[in-house]
Amino acid sequence: xxxxxxxxxxxxxxxxxxxxxxxxxxxxxxxxxxxxxxxxxxxxxxxxxxxxxxxxxxxxxxxxxxxxxxxxxxxxxxxxxxxxxxxxxxxxxxxxxxxxxxxxxxxxxxxxxxxxxxxxxxxxxxxxxxxxxxxxxxxxxxxxxxxxxxxxxxxxxxxxxxxxxxxxxxxxxxxxxxxxxxxxxxxxxxxxxxxxxxxxxxxxx
Numbered sequence: 390x391x392x393x394x395x396x397x398x399x400x401x402x403x404x405x406x407x408x409x410x411x412x413x414x415x416x417x418x419x420x421x422x423x424x425x426x427x428x429x430x431x432x433x434x435x436x437x438x439x440x441x442x443x444x445x446x447x448x449x450x451x452x453x454x455x456x457x458x459x460x461x462x463x464x465x466x467x468x469x470x471x472x473x474x475x476x477x478x479x480x481x482x483x484x485x486x487x488x489x490x491x492x493x494x495x496x497x498x499x500x501x502x503x504x505x506x507x508x509x510x511x512x513x514x515x516x517x518x519x520x521x522x523x524x525x526x527x528x529x530x531x532x533x534x535x536x537x538x539x540x541x542x543x544x545x546x547x548x549x550x551x552x553x554x555x556x557x558x559x560x561x562x563x564x565x566x567x568x569x570x571x572x573x574x575x576x577x578x579x580x581x582x583x584x585x586x587x588x589x590x591x592x593x594x
Contacts, residue, residue: 391426393419404429450491451484453532457522474518488534496542509545516544555583 391404399415400422412429416422458475462468478484483491483499503512520539526532555563560583567576 391423391430393422393426395419402426402429446487446489448488448532449484450486450488451479453488453526454479454484454519454522456530457525461522461525471518474515475522478515478519488532491538493536493538493541496538500542500545504545509547512545513547516542 391402393400393402395401399417400419401413401415402422402425403413404426414422414425416425454475458472462471462475465471481499483495486495500512500516503515516539520537523534523537523539527534527537563579564576567579570576
């Protein structure tokens with residue numbers, strides 16, 4: 390976007406965009422400076438992709454994720470886990486696809502194959518990492534990704550949470566196991582958890 394400043398009786402305009410060399414020009418009238426700045430912004434928008442990313446065929450999913458892993462992930466709380474997730478993904482054939490060629494169908498096939506070995510919960514966590522990487526690339530790196538396929542793909546349904554009551558004798562065995570723990574408060578925490586899940590009406594076994 391064009392920035393305009395008055396210096397020494399003239400209006401100086403500078404237009405800067407990521408992936409492009411900045412351009413500057415001076416005018417006697419502010420109106421002329423504003424008009425020139427707007428025209429420069431319009432010309433850049435009409436030209437489409439920034440020069441640095443004009444050929445998305447040369448940018449692979451692996452290139453994008455590697456940058457995300459090295460620049461963004463270290464600042465996150467779950468950095469170690471996300472690094473492992475990305476490194477595992479980089480070994481897959483899908484990582485070698487150009488960003489411009491990546492489709493929702495390709496991601497769906499990848500997810501189907503992964504779900505043979507991992508749970509839906511794990512798959513969704515992985516998709517969250519990949520989705521955010523593409524989001525950062527579009528919003529912060531000016532990579533013109535038109536569709537975040539990792540956000541568009543249908544996410545696998547997670548299994549509903551299990552609801553289970555303690556069976557006959559299980560509560561007593563659980564108490565005995567708590568007594569073997571080094572932490573003397575474990576027993577109290579377990580009893581509290583049982584009381585909360587049973588609405589405070591559980592009867593001792």
